Amino acid sequence: MARRRAVTPGERAHASRLVAANVDRLLRLRSHWRVAAYAALPWELDAGPLIELAHRRGCRVYLPRIDRARSSRAMRFLELRGPLKRNRLGIEEPENTPALGARWLDLVFLPLVGFDKFGLRLGAGGGFYDRAFAFRHARTCWHAPRLIGIAYSFQELERIAPAAHDVPLDAVITEKGIIRCATG
Numbered sequence: 091m092a093r094r095r096a097v098t099p100g101e102r103a104h105a106s107r108l109v110a111a112n113v114d115r116l117l118r119l120r121s122h123w124r125v126a127a128y129a130a131l132p133w134e135l136d137a138g139p140l141i142e143l144a145h146r147r148g149c150r151v152y153l154p155r156i157d158r159a160r161s162s163r164a165m166r167f168l169e170l171r172g173p174l175k176r177n178r179l180g181i182e183e184p185e186n187t188p189a190l191g192a193r194w195l196d197l198v199f200l201p202l203v204g205f206d207k208f209g210l211r212l213g214a215g216g217g218f219y220d221r222a223f224a225f226r227h228a229r230t231c232w233h234a235p236r237l238i239g240i241a242y243s244f245q246e247l248e249r250i251a252p253a254a255h256d257v258p259l260d261a262v263i264t265e266k267g268i269i270r271c272a273t274g
Contacts, residue, residue: 108265110139121148129182209258209271
């Protein structure tokens, strides 16, 4: 986490553009896809270039929205249209736009703190993504939506101890390229 916070704004912007270029080269976004991204916090890789790319390719773009009830840990996805409002965690979210269930997304770009080549992801600790995509545990042959972590290459770890609730990533895209995980 400290290393992410030490990245300068210029390095962050450059890495974010490289990640978007790698997504464009490796995933070939389709105009009918429903793509979820995230509104980045200042220390996370900026998803802005990815969002712009998805819009250029004709994708419908969604951002996560955390349930407003303080005791809830639920997350849903709202279409990215109109103004954004900061939630209680300081994350920008859409307001009053159509929601889509996580099951109906085609591709999801997730922020992360760390990852390994097996697709395990360390998040910020809230468990929102693991809960939203827990339905993937019951699937044996169809793993949609594809879950793609977005990270700096230095965030790769040797091995993360799995927890029963972890939902593995299909791939991670960094400024250096793509790491296809065990599920991807």
